[in-house]
Amino acid sequence: MKIAIVRLSALGDIIQSAIVLQFIKKFRQDIEIHWFIDERFKEILENHPHIDKLYALPLKNKKFFSSLKIAFEARKNHYDFVLDLQGLIKSALVSRILSLNNFGFDKDSLKESFAHNFYNQKLSIDYAENVFVRYLALAAFMLNAPFEPKDIYFKQPIFKADEELKNSLKQRFNLGEKNILIHVGSSVQNKIYPMTKLAILCKLLLHYDERLKIYLTWGNEKEKILAKRVLSLSKIDKENLVLLDKLSLKELIALTQLSSLVIGNDSGPTHLAFAMNKPSITIFGATPHYRNAFVTDINKTISIHKKIANVKHIDKSDFCIRNIDEEDIFSLAKDLLDER
Template identity: 35%
Template sequence: MKILIIRLTSMGDIIHSMCVLQFIKEALPNISIHWLVDEIFSDILKNNPDIDTIHSISLRKKKGLISRIKEIKIKTKELSNENFDLIIDMQGLLKTAIISYMINGKKAGFDKDSIRESIASLFYDKKITVPYKENIYKRNLKLINDSLCISKKELPLENINKYLFFSEKAKKRASELLSTKGKKIVFIPAASTGERVISISMYRKMIKLLPGKKFLTWGNKAEKETSQNIAENLEDTILLPKIDLDTLKALISACDLVIGPDTGPSNIPFAVKTPSITIYWDKAKNSNKRNTVNNQNNNSFSFSDLNDFDENIIVKKANILLSN
């Protein structure tokens, strides 16, 4: 059997979706899994042994509707030649539903009551019902199970194996960047929206109270400036150079703890089995709580506003995780 999974964006949602791969291969070891992703996120999928082929489409980088339509036509024509037995739209948007419709093969996706853009369900041959507010990991597994007629119904979050992988080159680079004795804590100051931002002063308060070496990541000029301001004159705090996504996966896998807001890279620790703390503001968490994971190693804390933030709560939990 040969299937195509469609999940184009974004980093966090792609990582959430990838956890199902190991369960597909466990139930159907001979299945061939292809994945269609926007090219700017393709590195997150690379080196995963459960994915047979990664197909990239350039939509985020294209400017204008006409150029994007042309890109979709070219890619869907190419994919139609693959003769997929089933195409599963894990994104559930009108855009991805149309893309799935343009590729030869039967289509599966969420039903109209299980997605925000309900019209997307019209393009699927098989429609799966999953409450929209259900935990995202359980939603994804339910969609896959029912689409592929796999009998396993429960998602044992505690038994999920590592499912993000990286190259040997990235592993070596991460080792060089973290080449220091003692505990290593990686901070991810970046946030995709303003309501998820943690202030510079909050980071500095946490860093001053935490043991070991602290490493600050960044991805663009604004994030670099933020990380520089956080690290300024703080002992045992290192501003990392800009690194690619492959190296970021390896870096997070090799450190002892990750702390950051609800942003794409903050989903990597769960997938590489690294302890983490994710900080939410109530407004952000209420709108995104179905994406959260709380277990022994991956924890989320919510505060009502900047005045409510208590660095001691984070530091206390961090010390517990670092001592395990």
């Protein structure tokens, strides 16, 4: 059996969607899996043991005709099933090109409801349902396989770090016995926790345990400025609070594996920690924590528990994330570190 998965973007969503890979392989080891991804994010899935072929579409540079050409060429693979985990018009169109036997969510279960017109088989599930439950429910629907949400608690790490790269990073960044990664940014402004509060959080953590080393990570120049601000505001010895160079996605995987705890906003790096079964705290504001993260004994969320009226249309002018007390994050972090 040969199937294609369409999940083009963005980084955090791709990381979360990858949970279906081990579920599919557990159902049938002989299933051949091809994944279609935006070229910008291909590194996160390159050489993944459960992916037999990765198709990178050059969507970043708006090379739509080139992307369509790749999809039409891939159609010759004669897929038994195509699974669209993105649920947007562009991903639905790609899935339709790949095969007429494609699976997606129905009209009421999508943000871009028109996308349902491109699917042959459609699953009805609340759009507000947890994303991991949605992805696995759609995969189970495609395979006619049993699935219970509790299965998520027993997942294996979705990504594995390269051992040689891990050793290189240990030396390069002089990693300590207990390492905390703090991701300062997000692609959406109102998902970013204030730098003043992050600086205080860093002080609290280092005062609590002098063996800790905190590493600040960033993904673009704007986020680098934010990370520098945390460093400046904290007035902490640079031996204990380190501003990292820009990491590749492979390096981010390796450094996540080497960390005792990952703290950050509702974004790719904290989702990666969950994917790798590493302790994490994800800070939520105007986005629904119950939908965008899965809470376990080691993966926690923190928010002001604001009721999100419409999860399909998040209010980007809502900066309620600023109301979260850094002391509450510290309390969660302390509990997770003590358990370690």
